[in-house]
Structure formats: C-alpha cells, structure tokens
Amino acid sequence: MFLSNDVQENTEMLERHIVQPADAEHPTILSTEDLHVYYGKKEAISEGDLRFASNQITALIGPSGSGKSTFLRSLNRMNDRIATVTGRIMYRGVDINQPSIDVYEMRRRVGMVFQRPNPFAKSIYDNIAFALRLRGTTDKHELDEIVETSLKQAALWNQVKDDLNKSALALSGGQAQRLCIARAIAVKPDILLLDEPASALDPVSTSQLEDTLLELKQNYSIIIVTHNMQQAGRISEYTAFFNQGRVLEYDTTSHIFTNPQVQITSDYVSGNFG
Amino acid sequence: MMNPKTQNKVAIGTLYGVAGLVVLILLALLGYILVSGLPQLSWHFLTAPAKAFLKGGGVGVQLYNSFYLLILAMLISFPIALGAAIYLYEYAKDNWVTTTIRTAIEILSSLPSVVVGLFGFLFFVVKLRLGFSILSGAFALTFFNLPLLTRSIEDSLRTIDTTQREGGLALGLSRWETVTRVILPAAVPSILTGVILSAGRVFGEAAALIYTAGQSAPALDFTDWNPFNISSPLNPMRPAETLAVHIWKINSEGIMPDAKAISSGSSAVLVLAILLFNFAARYLGKRLYKRLTSA
Numbered sequence: 001m002f003l004s005n006d007v008q009e010n011t012e013m014l015e016r017h018i019v020q021p022a023d024a025e026h027p028t029i030l031s032t033e034d035l036h037v038y039y040g041k042k043e044a045i046s047e048g049d050l051r052f053a054s055n056q057i058t059a060l061i062g063p064s065g066s067g068k069s070t071f072l073r074s075l076n077r078m079n080d081r082i083a084t085v086t087g088r089i090m091y092r093g094v095d096i097n098q099p100s101i102d103v104y105e106m107r108r109r110v111g112m113v114f115q116r117p118n119p120f121a122k123s124i125y126d127n128i129a130f131a132l133r134l135r136g137t138t139d140k141h142e143l144d145e146i147v148e149t150s151l152k153q154a155a156l157w158n159q160v161k162d163d164l165n166k167s168a169l170a171l172s173g174g175q176a177q178r179l180c181i182a183r184a185i186a187v188k189p190d191i192l193l194l195d196e197p198a199s200a201l202d203p204v205s206t207s208q209l210e211d212t213l214l215e216l217k218q219n220y221s222i223i224i225v226t227h228n229m230q231q232a233g234r235i236s237e238y239t240a241f242f243n244q245g246r247v248l249e250y251d252t253t254s255h256i257f258t259n260p261q262v263q264i265t266s267d268y269v270s271g272n273f274g
Numbered sequence: 275m276m277n278p279k280t281q282n283k284v285a286i287g288t289l290y291g292v293a294g295l296v297v298l299i300l301l302a303l304l305g306y307i308l309v310s311g312l313p314q315l316s317w318h319f320l321t322a323p324a325k326a327f328l329k330g331g332g333v334g335v336q337l338y339n340s341f342y343l344l345i346l347a348m349l350i351s352f353p354i355a356l357g358a359a360i361y362l363y364e365y366a367k368d369n370w371v372t373t374t375i376r377t378a379i380e381i382l383s384s385l386p387s388v389v390v391g392l393f394g395f396l397f398f399v400v401k402l403r404l405g406f407s408i409l410s411g412a413f414a415l416t417f418f419n420l421p422l423l424t425r426s427i428e429d430s431l432r433t434i435d436t437t438q439r440e441g442g443l444a445l446g447l448s449r450w451e452t453v454t455r456v457i458l459p460a461a462v463p464s465i466l467t468g469v470i471l472s473a474g475r476v477f478g479e480a481a482a483l484i485y486t487a488g489q490s491a492p493a494l495d496f497t498d499w500n501p502f503n504i505s506s507p508l509n510p511m512r513p514a515e516t517l518a519v520h521i522w523k524i525n526s527e528g529i530m531p532d533a534k535a536i537s538s539g540s541s542a543v544l545v546l547a548i549l550l551f552n553f554a555a556r557y558l559g560k561r562l563y564k565r566l567t568s569a
Contacts, residue, residue, distance in 0.1 A: 078440065108446035118437035121460040121566065130455060131445040180441070187445060 017261035019251045021053040021238055029054035029221045030075065030191055035087035037070050037079065044070045044083065045245050057213060057222040059232035059253065062242030063268065068225045071242065072193050075223065076110040077103050111189035115196040117176035119168035124160050127168045127179055128186045146186050154182035155212045174205025178212060185220065192216065194224040198231065210235050229269055233257050241265045304545065311542025314535050320543070323493050324520070329532045333540050335491040338507060339514040343408055343487060344477050346510065347415035352469060355420055359427035364453050383421035388481040390418045395485035406513040411487025418482045419472055426468030430461045463563035470555035474548040480518035488513030489523050517544050
C-alpha cells in the first residue's frame with residue numbers, strides 16, 4: 001500500500017492491513033486513489049485507497065462517524081456541494097472526480113440508494129419511468145418493459161403489478177426501498193451504491209432486500225454501507241473496515257470476520273466496541 | 275405547592291380559556307359583520323354600479339375591480355415570488371447575500387401597507403406617470419404581496435424532504451430537473467394554498483390602493499372588452515376603486531342616504547369572498563395533492 005509522505009508521518013504507528021481484491025473473473029470496476037474528504041477544514045476521510053471488484057458485493061463497515069457513508073457518497077459525487085473531495089476516483093479508466101466530468105451522466109452509471117426510502121410523490125410507474133422520459137425514452141412499450149423488468153429485478157413486481165398507477169407514498173417501508181432500488185437500476189447503472197439501505201426496515205423486509213441484492217450482483221457491482229455485521233457477513237465478498245476516516249482493514253469478508261489482522265477490526269466485528 | 279396532576283389541570287384549563295376567548299372574539303366579529311351585512315345582499319346590490327347621492331346603489335363595479343386587480347397583482351407577483359423562493363431555497367448558499375435578501379424580505383413583509391401605498395403613489399402614479407390606475411394598484415399590491423408570497427413558497431419547498439432532492443440527483447437529474455420535476459410537483463398543493471391565502475389578503479387590502487388604484491369607479495361597459503377603451507372592464511389604465519377601498523370611502527365621506535347599509539353589505543361580501551378563498555385553498559390543496567401523488 002502506497003502512502004504519501006505527509007500521511008505517513010501521522011500514520012506510522014497505525015496498524016493497517018489492506019488486501020485489494022485480485023480476482024481475474026471480477027476485474028476492478030471502480031477504485032479510489034489518495035481520496036481525501038473535507039467538511040470545511042475538518043478532514044472526514046484521509047487517504048482511502050480501495051479497489052472494488054465488478055459483480056461482487058463490497059461492504060463498508062465501521063463505527064458511527066468513521067466516514068464510511070461520506071466515502072460512499074463521494075463515489076458518485078453526492079458530496080459535491082457539501083464537502084471538498086480531493087484525489088482520484090477511477091471508473092473505467094477515467095477519473096470521475098474532476099470538474100470536466102458530466103456529473104449527471106456519471107450518476108446514471110453509478111446509482112445510489114439511500115438510508116431512508118425516498119420514493120417520489122408520484123405513482124409507482126412514474127417513479128421509475130419519469131427519469132427515463134427525461135432522457136428521451138418516450139415509447140410507451142419500451143417504458144412499460146423497463147418498469148416491469150426493474151420491478152422484477154427488485155422483487156417488487158408481484159406485489160405492485162396491479163397498482164402501478166397508485167401513489168408510491170402508500171407503499172410499506174420495505175416495498176418503498178425496493179422501489180428505490182428498481183428506480184436506480186431502471187437507468188441501467190454499472191455500479192449500485194447503497195447507504196445502509198436496510199436500517200429503516202424490519203427483519204423480514206431486510207432479508208428480502210438481501211436476497212434481492214444477491215440476485216442483483218449478477219448484473220451490477222454493489223457497494224453497501226452497513227451497520228449490521230451479520231448482513232455484511234451474509235451478502236458481501238469483500239469488506240472494508242473504516243475507523244476515524246481511514247480504511248484500517250480491507251480483505252475478503254471471510255478473512256475480516258474469521259481472522260482479522262488488525263486489533264480494532266477484531267474488536268469491532270466481535271462487538272467489543274462501536 | 276400543587277401536585278403535578280392539579281398543575282396540569284390548571285394549565286389545560288387556562289389554555290382552553292384563552293383559546294375559547296380567541297374563538298369567541300372572532301366569531302363575534304364575523305357574526306356582527308354577517309348579521310348586519312347579509313340582509314343587504316341581493317343580486318342588484320352585487321351587480322349594480324354605485325350611486326353617489328341616491329339610495330339603492332350597488333357594488334358591482336367595485337367587486338369586479340377587486341377581482342381584476344387581484345388577478346393582475348397575482349400574475350405579476352407569483353412568477354417573481356416563485357423564482358425568488360426557488361433561488362433562495364434550492365440554489366443560494368448561506369452567505370451574506372442571501373441573509374441580506376432574507377432580511378429585506380422580512381422587513382418588507384412588515385411594512386405598513388399605507389407606506390407601500392404612498393410609495394406606489396410617488397413612484398408608479400407620479401414618477402412613471404401611470405396615474406391612478408389598475409396598473410399602479412397592481413404594482414403596489416405586488417410590492418405588498420411579494421415578501422409574504424416568497425416566504426410562503428419558500429416554506430412550501432422546505433416541507434419537501436432533502437432525501438427527495440438526493441433521490442433526483444442520484445438518478446442523474448440536474449438540479450433544475452430535480453426542482454422542476456420532483457420538488458415542485460410535490461410542493462404544488464402547499465404552494466397553491468399559500469397563493470390563495472395571500473390572495474385573500476390582497477383582496478381585502480385597502481390602504482395600499484387608495485393612492486394608487488384610486489377612489490373612483492367610473493361606470494364600466496361590460497359589453498366592451500377592448501382593453502384600450504376607457505369604459506372597458508379590461509382597461510388597465512382606468513382608475514379602479516375596489517371593494518375594500520369602497521368600504522373605507524363610504525365610512526369616511528359617503529353622503530348617500532343608505533351609506534351604512536352599503537358599507538355593511540360590502541363588508542359582508544368581502545368577508546364571504548375571503549372565507550371562500552380559504553375554503554377553496556384547503557379543498558383544492560387536498561384535491562391536487564391526491565391527483566399529483568397518485569397519477
């Protein structure tokens with residue numbers, strides 16, 4: 001792991017263990033290099049260097065305030081007006097963290113689902129279709145088809161197929177969150193970022209959501225922030241452990257949970273702090 | 275020392291008393307206006323022109339003027355207020371510029387309407403030579419209305435959760451698309467309510483109009499809709515006494531024998547119109563919300 005000099009001075013004593021994914025079948029789709037995030041003068045993320053494997057689920061874990069959500073939101077530049085992000089975010093050979101990038105186009109490739117379900121105050125159908133219409137898909141049949149496949153992929157189709165014109169605000173929390181996933185995948189992204197998507201859901205909805213994600217990784221590369229250790233263990237291939245704005249350990253999920261190399265990681269995953 | 279339970283009872287009792295008093299005063303006022311005014315109302319009263327010296331005049335022209343002025347004032351002030359509110363809430367960063375704008379809006383909204391009227395007189399009537407006219411009145415009402423409408427639209431935007439904006443942006447929508455396609459549709463019912471309520475205030479405004487739209491109501495020819503003719507109802511350059519100004523004028527210098535009755539009747543019409551605005555605001559707001567949110 002390469003550390004720039006000024007960082008090294010501060011982190012000499014810091015115990016870290018970073019193993020980037022190296023799986024020929026799942027090449028790197030997104031990587032960050034020398035990423036720093038500042039809120040005003042306060043540094044929230046210092047030097048996060050991670051590579052994310054395609055068509056896999058990567059979990060970001062760590063105590064509250066460790067910077068995992070900030071890190072995730074930087075990946076599709078949702079922090080643009082809130083924080084200053086320096087460093088490179090490489091996506092298909094292009095640094096998407098530079099001003100010349102069309103950030104709106106980029107976000108269609110790197111979709112995001114948030115902590116609290118946020119369906120729009122529109123019908124279920126329009127929640128999915130209206131962003132497509134804005135980008136020129138106006139053919140009714142084509143829209144119908146995308147709405148149907150997205151809802152099916154998000155495992156919501158069977159419950160709502162007769163109510164597509166009803167308000168999305170009437171859906172339950174779990175359904176609303178799956179609608180948000182359907183909405184995100186309808187614009188055909190490569191990467192799906194999820195920020196604690198199950199934290200507002202009951203256990204049944206959570207487990208349905210996890211099944212959905214396991215299905216989705218065939219077509220999408222997924223990065224998920226979670227507070228739930230079991231969840232990370234159940235669904236992810238790789239896990240990054242964040243603490244105080246740094247990635248302290250990154251490895252396959254099984255290594256992180258069964259044989260963590262860093263003491264703090266070990267304490268955290270075994271529930272001794274955080 | 276009272277125990278908490280008695281204390282609570284005393285507090286609730288006091289609050290009920292205070293609330294009851296407020297309701298009582300309002301009902302008494304409303305009741306007085308309606309009881310003394312409703313008997314004066316008739317089709318003739320609502321449609322006939324006013325008479326200066328004789329009995330039996332109506333308020334037809336004034337009522338029409340009130341609505342015409344209201345519509346003009348709203349047409350001018352709504353787009354400006356909407357733009358300002360969108361800028362302030364959706365785009366502007368919190369810095370000294372926006373703080374200054376907000377402070378200015380706050381000061382303007384507490385400006386006495388007679389001051390707005392005198393400003394309108396000096397600026398629109400005299401300086402811009404618009405004379406006592408509907409247009410001068412509409413501009414004065416715009417100044418009167420703008421701060422409150424901007425505030426109310428900004429508040430409507432504020433009620434839409436931030437997560438909605440993030441949802442739009444995360445789908446690759448631009449900020450403008452997010453505002454126009456996600457935020458505004460969701461806020462329309464609440465914006466509409468604000469617009470109608472402010473319409474009620476504008477409708478009942480007198481002081482800002484006395485020196486701008488004037489105190490005379492020339493007879494109108496309701497068959498002539500050419501806005502360039504002086505007797506056309508659409509002509510924006512004619513002086514136009516509104517209902518509220520009429521009430522003020524009759525009470526201060528009315529010399530017709532039935533001045534008191536006309537004033538009572540006009541007041542009742544005014545109150546009824548404003549009540550109508552309020553109920554319409556609630557009804558339309560709810561209807562529209564249902565329409566917009568469930569296709």
